[in-house]
Amino acid sequence: MAWSSLLPELARGTATTLTVSLAGIALGLVAGLALALIRTSHIPVVASAVAAYVSVVRATPMVTLALLVFFGLPALGLGLSPLTAAILIIAINTSVFQAEIWRASLLDFPRGQLDAAHAAGMTHAVAFRRIVFPQAWRASLPALVNEATLVIKGSPAVAVIGVVDLTRVAVRATTLTYEPMRPFLSATVIYVAVVMVLIRLQRYTERRIVAKYGTL
Amino acid sequence: MIANFGVVLGEWRSLMTGLVNTIWICALSGLLSLLFAVLVAQLLVSRRRAVRRVTQSGVDVLRAIPFLMLLFLIYYCLPTLGLRLSSWTCGLSALVVYNTAYFAEILRGAWAHLPREQEEAGRAHGYAGLRLYRRIILPQIFIAAGPVLGNQMITLVKNSAFLLVITIPDLTFMANQVQAIHFIPFETMLVAVALYWTICSTIEWGVRRLDRVAVVRGHE
Numbered sequence: 052m053a054w055s056s057l058l059p060e061l062a063r064g065t066a067t068t069l070t071v072s073l074a075g076i077a078l079g080l081v082a083g084l085a086l087a088l089i090r091t092s093h094i095p096v097v098a099s100a101v102a103a104y105v106s107v108v109r110a111t112p113m114v115t116l117a118l119l120v121f122f123g124l125p126a127l128g129l130g131l132s133p134l135t136a137a138i139l140i141i142a143i144n145t146s147v148f149q150a151e152i153w154r155a156s157l158l159d160f161p162r163g164q165l166d167a168a169h170a171a172g173m174t175h176a177v178a179f180r181r182i183v184f185p186q187a188w189r190a191s192l193p194a195l196v197n198e199a200t201l202v203i204k205g206s207p208a209v210a211v212i213g214v215v216d217l218t219r220v221a222v223r224a225t226t227l228t229y230e231p232m233r234p235f236l237s238a239t240v241i242y243v244a245v246v247m248v249l250i251r252l253q254r255y256t257e258r259r260i261v262a263k264y265g266t267l
Numbered sequence: 268m269i270a271n272f273g274v275v276l277g278e279w280r281s282l283m284t285g286l287v288n289t290i291w292i293c294a295l296s297g298l299l300s301l302l303f304a305v306l307v308a309q310l311l312v313s314r315r316r317a318v319r320r321v322t323q324s325g326v327d328v329l330r331a332i333p334f335l336m337l338l339f340l341i342y343y344c345l346p347t348l349g350l351r352l353s354s355w356t357c358g359l360s361a362l363v364v365y366n367t368a369y370f371a372e373i374l375r376g377a378w379a380h381l382p383r384e385q386e387e388a389g390r391a392h393g394y395a396g397l398r399l400y401r402r403i404i405l406p407q408i409f410i411a412a413g414p415v416l417g418n419q420m421i422t423l424v425k426n427s428a429f430l431l432v433i434t435i436p437d438l439t440f441m442a443n444q445v446q447a448i449h450f451i452p453f454e455t456m457l458v459a460v461a462l463y464w465t466i467c468s469t470i471e472w473g474v475r476r477l478d479r480v481a482v483v484r485g486h487e
Contacts, residue, residue, distance in 0.1 A: 110464040110468065111425070114431065119456035122452035123452045123453035123456050126450070126451065126452050204334070206333070207336060211432060242336055243328055243332060
């Protein structure tokens with residue numbers, strides 16, 4: 052396939068990969084924090100249920116999850132477009148890993164600060180918003196950026212359910228021309244570039260946080 | 268819904284075939300990756316700058332590629348270079364190449380944290396070359412890297428599900444077939460998920476056992 056027709060396709064595929072991944076990460080961020088809060092909450096049955104859920108989803112391959120969501124939910128009467136399904140799949144997957152990241156920084160949180168906040172008259176919610184969250188966020192940020200690289204690397208799973216992401220663009224170009232080298236190598240270069248940028252970003256956030264606050 | 272689970276369990280033969288295929292291809296590729304990784308880790312800590320640099324870039328690039336991309340590169344691109352492999356060989360080599368890079372990087376990290384005195388004391392006792400490596404260095408970096416290697420092994424199992432796209436009848440592939448025949452996707456995939464969870468939990472359990480050995484031997 053000539054570059055003139057391949058390049059726009061690759062650009063579209065990259066855009067789809069990035070859109071789906073970023074939307075999934077954003078949803079996963081909120082859901083992950085919620086899961087972590089419930090899991091660290093000591094509410095009897097609910098906390099263990101969430102722990103079990105996190106454990107199972109963490110062990111589920113992205114492709115298997117993709118098939119479960121894309122074929123399974125419509126069978127239960129919940130029809131989804133491939134693109135919505137893709138975002139949902141990535142969000143479900145990344146939310147449990149983000150939950151573990153949040154949980155780690157919540158468990159690490161010094162108890163004394165919380166007691167001090169309560170002693171100063173803050174309610175639980177205010178203490179969380181003003182004292183716990185900003186510090187937990189800082190501690191989690193580098194790990195969350197690292198999680199983003201894992202999401203990008205897992206995102207080709209959505210190609211399996213027919214979303215025309217970067218991987219599927221390369222497959223389509225190959226089936227059209229029987230010439231696999233150019234599309235696959237180009238797609239690989241783009242993935243590597245995106246992941247390398249994210250790795251740089253992770254190191255940068257780590258340095259910034261350490262420079263500004265002394266520790267992570 | 269309960270009845271549907273009955274239908275899925277009625278197809279236990281297919282699911283077992285898939286499960287067994289997933290387990291053996293993961294075990295074999297994990298073992299091979301570990302062997303290659305030991306060699307590659309040597310290159311990553313080589314005294315020659317050029318060797319170290321080239322190997323490290325190779326490992327870094329491999330670790331930045333999505334596994335499915337590597338699988339397609341091997342499956343579609345190698346034949347145009349005149350190398351035609353069966354889909355099993357493709358799948359196995361993709362898993363091995365990919366995980367060798369990760370394992371090698373993990374071993375390099377553990378090696379970098381191994382106190383230099385260990386190697387020096389080994390040399391002082393007359394260990395050198397392969398024996399020093401086999402008796403003094405390797406056991407320690409394996410114990411230190413155990414948990415991380417275990418996590419990577421779990422990632423390997425999860426990546427192996429991508430093999431369905433090159434028609435290898437692994438657990439996900441077989442589950443997908445079962446759901447297509449009976450049209451009960453939700454229940455079938457849930458059973459597959461439960462089986463993956465069992466595999467991964469077993470690996471985690473093994474890692475915890477190994478960890479206890481590590482603590483006894485004075486590693487944190």
